[in-house]
Amino acid sequence: MTRRLLLLRHAKAVAIAGPAGEAGDHARDLSDRGRQDASRLGDVLRSQGLQPDLALVSSALRTRHTWDLLAPFVEPVPTLVISKRIYLAEAEDLLFLLRETAEEIGAVMLVGHNPGLHELALHFARAGGDTVGLDSGMPTCALAQFDVIGRWSDLKPLNTERFQMIRS
Template identity: 45%
Template sequence: MSTLRLILTRHAKSDWGDPTAADQARPLNARGRRAAGLMADWLVSRGDLPGEVLCSDALRTRETWELMAPHFATHPPELVLKPALYHAPADVMLAVLRGAKSPVVMMIGHNPGIAEFAARLLARAPQDSDFTRYPTGATLVAGFEAETWAEVTPGSGAVIDFMTPRRLEA
């Protein structure tokens, strides 16, 4: 049995400055742009290098990845934009994940679905006050004892780590 690893990242902080902008077209704000790089550096420092990135097609998720991608330059993953991940509920996120091919996958999405998905995937949630609310930029690294993503079921994941940008800024 091999071990699969999921890096589950909520998009970085978005800009609410333009009240006329469609939700899907909201960009990142300055704090979000800094946070994306911090989270990528944290992942690289731990050796968590995705082979595939499944990303919502919203502007803020795409910008989050675009700012993270240069940090993975030595092992550039394949980016797959998935419109189905835009505000997806947990069951849709699982269906998208089951089609992944790399043993290390990063998924970039939105709340509330990403928090629900993280909680459903794990056998035991981390003892972390931020986990339930899954703030912007929050990233869970979880492991699964399975040969393929199609075999992954709710409650089968183990927490490897959980981090938020705010903690890295401190």
């Protein structure tokens, strides 16, 4: 069974004024541009038929609001899991989280943060030999799509193919 993995970096957030620490960063909201980009990406998801069965979303405000703007474009609405484990997680931690996905799930969208999200996407893309669009980073509101061969519990870079980068 081929599964689909959608790695989405949150939309553009407002800047932090001064040293806000983790609590201030976690509470950052989307900027006007971020809200517009997320809505446009929702249109792209619908037009390309990119329908997740499960949305794994960081507990940070900017990722939750990114998802809130995408959700109306996704029918039927997938199961939503908001997790602090995704907030500023390293690539390896995100991989472990994805491996916990129930096997009956066909498509997962993970909404998270750089640098971990970018590193994970780059790791998968390199295994397939195509890193176009990821070499210089993963911009806000960018989606990396991968087809996954095999079980979620066995997820590793060599089990992915057909990488595609989508921007709003």
